[in-house]
Amino acid sequence: MTMLQISNLHATVADKPILKGLSLMINAGEVHAIMGPNGAGKSTLGYTLGGRPGYEVTDGSVTFAGQDLLALEPHERAAAGLFLGFQYPVEIPGVSFVQFLRESLNAQRKSRGEKPLSGGEFLKLAREKAALLRMDIEMLKRPVNLGFSGGEKKRAEMVQMGILDPKLAILDETDSGLDIDALRIVGEGINAVMRKPDKAVLLITHYQRLLDYVKPDFVHVLAGGRIVRTGGPELALELEERGYEAVAA
Amino acid sequence: MMVRDGPSTSSAPPHHERRKEESVCPEGRLRSREAASRRRVSKDIPTRRDEDFRYADLAALAPLWPVEPERFVLEAEEEAGLAIIHTGADPVVREIELDLAAGAKFALHLLNAGSAYGRFVIKAQLGAGAEFHLGAAQLGSAGQVLEVVSEVTHAAPDAISRQVVRSVAGGKATVNYLGKVLVKPGADGTDGEQSVRSMLLTRTATANNRPELEIHADDVKCAHGCAVGELDANALFYMAQRGLPPEEAKKLMLQAFVAEAFVGAADGDALLEQATAALEAIL
Ligand SMILES: Nc1ncnc2c1ncn2[C@@H]1O[C@H](COP(=O)(O)OP(=O)(O)OP(=O)(O)O)[C@@H](O)[C@H]1O
Numbered sequence: 001m002t003m004l005q006i007s008n009l010h011a012t013v014a015d016k017p018i019l020k021g022l023s024l025m026i027n028a029g030e031v032h033a034i035m036g037p038n039g040a041g042k043s044t045l046g047y048t049l050g051g052r053p054g055y056e057v058t059d060g061s062v063t064f065a066g067q068d069l070l071a072l073e074p075h076e077r078a079a080a081g082l083f084l085g086f087q088y089p090v091e092i093p094g095v096s097f098v099q100f101l102r103e104s105l106n107a108q109r110k111s112r113g114e115k116p117l118s119g120g121e122f123l124k125l126a127r128e129k130a131a132l133l134r135m136d137i138e139m140l141k142r143p144v145n146l147g148f149s150g151g152e153k154k155r156a157e158m159v160q161m162g163i164l165d166p167k168l169a170i171l172d173e174t175d176s177g178l179d180i181d182a183l184r185i186v187g188e189g190i191n192a193v194m195r196k197p198d199k200a201v202l203l204i205t206h207y208q209r210l211l212d213y214v215k216p217d218f219v220h221v222l223a224g225g226r227i228v229r230t231g232g233p234e235l236a237l238e239l240e241e242r243g244y245e246a247v248a249a
Numbered sequence: 250m251m252v253r254d255g256p257s258t259s260s261a262p263p264h265h266e267r268r269k270e271e272s273v274c275p276e277g278r279l280r281s282r283e284a285a286s287r288r289r290v291s292k293d294i295p296t297r298r299d300e301d302f303r304y305a306d307l308a309a310l311a312p313l314w315p316v317e318p319e320r321f322v323l324e325a326e327e328e329a330g331l332a333i334i335h336t337g338a339d340p341v342v343r344e345i346e347l348d349l350a351a352g353a354k355f356a357l358h359l360l361n362a363g364s365a366y367g368r369f370v371i372k373a374q375l376g377a378g379a380e381f382h383l384g385a386a387q388l389g390s391a392g393q394v395l396e397v398v399s400e401v402t403h404a405a406p407d408a409i410s411r412q413v414v415r416s417v418a419g420g421k422a423t424v425n426y427l428g429k430v431l432v433k434p435g436a437d438g439t440d441g442e443q444s445v446r447s448m449l450l451t452r453t454a455t456a457n458n459r460p461e462l463e464i465h466a467d468d469v470k471c472a473h474g475c476a477v478g479e480l481d482a483n484a485l486f487y488m489a490q491r492g493l494p495p496e497e498a499k500k501l502m503l504q505a506f507v508a509e510a511f512v513g514a515a516d517g518d519a520l521l522e523q524a525t526a527a528l529e530a531i532l
């Protein structure tokens with residue numbers, strides 16, 4: 001089943017064309033990795049799919065789980081099952097993770113016609129997912145990402161993914177900033193939450209190391225706002241060895 | 250003690266309620282004096298040339314003028330607090346005068362969120378080692394003017410004053426803070442702080458913040474911070490990406506913003522609850 005179908009996507013940021021005819025298809029049950037040089041448009045792809053204000057689609061289409069993704073508001077895209085793990089998670093002073101996530105999850109559930117979780121039910125779920133990522137639940141009582149280290153923020157992103165249980169997770173450099181043990185824990189966490197027949201993952205990464213834990217079915221090279229090459233897991237190794245210029249030229 | 254303004258607002262002295270569980274407000278010893286006898290305000294309606302009325306809604310002010318100050322006198326080492334929640338539909342203009350003797354402590358918390366003009370003037374005179382805390386939140390989203398005008402006088406050494414004002418303005422609302430901290434000669438060791446932040450929700454809303462310091466003493470620690478901003482767009486997108494609709498996301502962020510004014514308030518929960526209801530009306 002097709003989970004995500006991106007066709008000829010063009011997008012601008014501040015009137016500057018960044019995505020220039022990007023096409024990509026992801027089926028349920030698959031893990032895809034996107035690699036590419038700095039400034040290629042990888043984060044832009046994630047933000048555009050998430051519906052971030054300021055990222056304007058000028059051409060092309062995106063279908064997600066049978067719906068026209070681009071017609072939905074950002075929060076509706078989330079409720080439809082799209083999760084974006086941020087390259088730079090945002091700090092929100094004064095708002096606790098627990099409150100924020102419970103309200104977010106319940107808003108999603110409401111839009112799907114499901115019953116809201118009570119405070120107790122939510123905490124049980126949060127505790128379970130935090131444990132999966134070896135994160136102390138106490139950290140989720142703190143304001144969102146405030147004072148978290150770079151690695152803690154990335155781990156918290158994965159806890160959120162576990163709690164929200166999306167269909168498709170686009171993880172933007174979730175591996176950067178993680179220490180060696182955390183990398184393994186996060187990798188295993190991604191597998192535990194997302195390696196399922198009805199889910200899919202798009203990993204944006206610069207390095208092979210995360211792919212050692214989360215084995216991709218496909219690896220793409222994004223350069224100049226388009227997918228310029230697609231291959232199997234071996235492509236990542238080749239890129240690591242020879243660099244983008246040699247491989248994607 | 251908690252003072253609630255109903256729709257028929259007034260400048261009557263606040264009603265004092267005794268509370269058992271609270272040590273903050275021993276109202277038995279707190280006197281509210283009839284102010285009429287010592288009125289020194291001019292009967293002339295102020296104009297824009299009066300610095301304290303520069304951004305006032307003079308048309309709404311006129312029928313309420315002159316304003317009789319409500320006066321609180323605390324004796325040495327006395328402690329008291331006052332919470333004012335104004336969410337009514339009528340204009341309100343109040344003036345609170347505080348006279349704190351040596352070592353006295355007073356905490357004033359204010360929610361200024363009525364749908365018409367709301368002006369709260371606070372004048373505090375601090376004796377040696379006295380402590381004054383003002384935590385005020387103003388929430389407006391129509392065309393109303395909401396303002397806090399404060400004048401805190403450190404008249405003797407080592408007094409502490411802390412003012413935290415958080416204002417949210419949407420629609421064509423105007424939120425003002427005109428606050429002066431005056432440190433008199435001899436009031437050495439003064440510690441005064443003004444933290445003033447405003448959040449504008451629309452391009453047509455206005456915030457005027459004027460924290461002012463006038464220092465005539467030595468070894469004085471006075472800090473003021475003042476900022477006007479908008480809700481963080483990155484945070485709003487982050488929250489939306491987790492599934493939170495925009496109004497809910499804004500509400501969470503504004504709740505947190507406003508809560509900064511009520512930190513440590515004896516009636517913090519009630520204040521926050523009312524503030525949240527007012528926020529919901531705005532969004
Ligand atoms: N607000 C903006 N105004 C102008 N240009 C922008 C803006 N935001 C992003 N860009 C540009 O868009 C291009 C793509 O950026 P993007 O963040 O998508 O790259 P990336 O592939 O994720 O890079 P990295 O590997 O460094 O994370 C860059 O050249 C960047 O400078």
Ligand SMILES: [Mg+2]
Pocket residue numbers: 042043044087172
């Ligand atoms: Mg990037």
